[in-house]
Amino acid sequence: xxxxxxxxxxxxxxxxxxxxxxxxxxxxxxxxxxxxxxxxxxxxxxxxxxxxxxxxxxxxxxxxxxxxxxxxxxxxxxxxxxxxxxxxxxxxxxxxxxxxxxxxxxxxxxxxxxxxxxxxxxxxxxxxxxxxxxxxxxxxxxxxxxxxxxxxxxxxxxxxxxxxxxxxxxxxxxxxxxxxxxxxxxxxxxxxxxxxxxxxxxxxxxxxxxxxxxxxxxxxxxxxxxxxxxxx
Numbered sequence: 001x002x003x004x005x006x007x008x009x010x011x012x013x014x015x016x017x018x019x020x021x022x023x024x025x026x027x028x029x030x031x032x033x034x035x036x037x038x039x040x041x042x043x044x045x046x047x048x049x050x051x052x053x054x055x056x057x058x059x060x061x062x063x064x065x066x067x068x069x070x071x072x073x074x075x076x077x078x079x080x081x082x083x084x085x086x087x088x089x090x091x092x093x094x095x096x097x098x099x100x101x102x103x104x105x106x107x108x109x110x111x112x113x114x115x116x117x118x119x120x121x122x123x124x125x126x127x128x129x130x131x132x133x134x135x136x137x138x139x140x141x142x143x144x145x146x147x148x149x150x151x152x153x154x155x156x157x158x159x160x161x162x163x164x165x166x167x168x169x170x171x172x173x174x175x176x177x178x179x180x181x182x183x184x185x186x187x188x189x190x191x192x193x194x195x196x197x198x199x200x201x202x203x204x205x206x207x208x209x210x211x212x213x214x215x216x217x218x219x220x221x222x223x224x225x226x227x228x229x230x231x232x
Contacts, residue, residue: 014198014232016147016172017115018165020183021126021133023058023205025108026140030101032057035094036064039086045069055208058185060127061087061094095132099139105204107225114229116145121172123148125164125181125191130154147172160187162195169195182228189216200231 019025022032033053040047048068056063065087066072072083104112115122123146126133130151137143148171150164157163162176169176181192184205192199201218204225213221222228 013178014120014180015178016121016123016169016174016180017228017232018123018125018148018168018172018179018181018197020058020181020185020188020202020205021124021128023184023207024182024188024202025104025124026102026136027105028102028136029054029057029206031097031099032064032094034100035090035097036068038093038097039065039090040068042089043069043086055206058206061091065090091132095135098132098136102136102140104140105225111225111228112145120232121147121174123150123168123172125150125159125168127152127158127187160190160194162191165191165195165197169197180228180231182222186211186213186216189218193217198231200228 022028030050033048033050036053037047045068053064053067056067065083069083069086073079112122124133124137128151130153133149133151134143137146137149143149148168150168152158155163155167159165165179165181166176169179172179176195176197179197180200181188181195181197182200182202183189183192184202184207189199189201199218201213201216201221203213203221203223207213220231
C-alpha cells in the first residue's frame, strides 16, 4: 500500500466506509464501453478499444460520448443538440445493458463482508444518476446491504461538493469525521476532504496516465480493495 499521511488516520475511529461507484466499488467499464461501441456502430463508426475507454468511465456520459465523437462546438446550437442526442442514446443503450459484465472489483466482496461482520456501515456516494445506480445495485444484490446510497441526482449538489457525503454520513448515523471515503477521481478526494472525512484513492480504478493523483490530497492510496481495511 502506498501511504501518504497515515498519521492523520491513526487513532481515528472509522464507523462507516463510503465508496464511489464506477472505478471504486464496481468495475463498470466493460458495460459502459460496450454501450459506447454499440452507439458508434449505429452511426457507422469504428469501435474503440476497451483499454482506451476505461480511463474515461468515471467521468460519465459526457466524457464517453466526447471520446467517441469529439467535443461539440459550444457556439453551434445544432452541434450541441446532436451531442445531446448521442448522449441520451448512449444512456439508453447502457440502461438496457446495465449489468452484463459489470462486477465488484476483485477483493471488494471480501472487503464488504469484513465491514458487515465487524458492524461497520458502508455506503455509496456517486455522481451516477439514480435511474442507473439503483437498478445496477439491485441486480448485484447490493442495494439492501448498503447503509446509504446517494446518487448524482439524489440532491441538487454533486461531488466535488461535500453535501452528498454529509447526507450519506447522516444516513449511516455517523459523523463525517468518523467516515472513510474511497474514490478514484480527483472530485472524490476533494469532496471527502471538504467533508472532513478520511480519504483513500483507489489506484486500481479509472485513472489515466495524464493525471497526477499524488497531488489530489488523499490520506492514502490503495492498490487493491483489501488494503482499505488497513485504514480502519
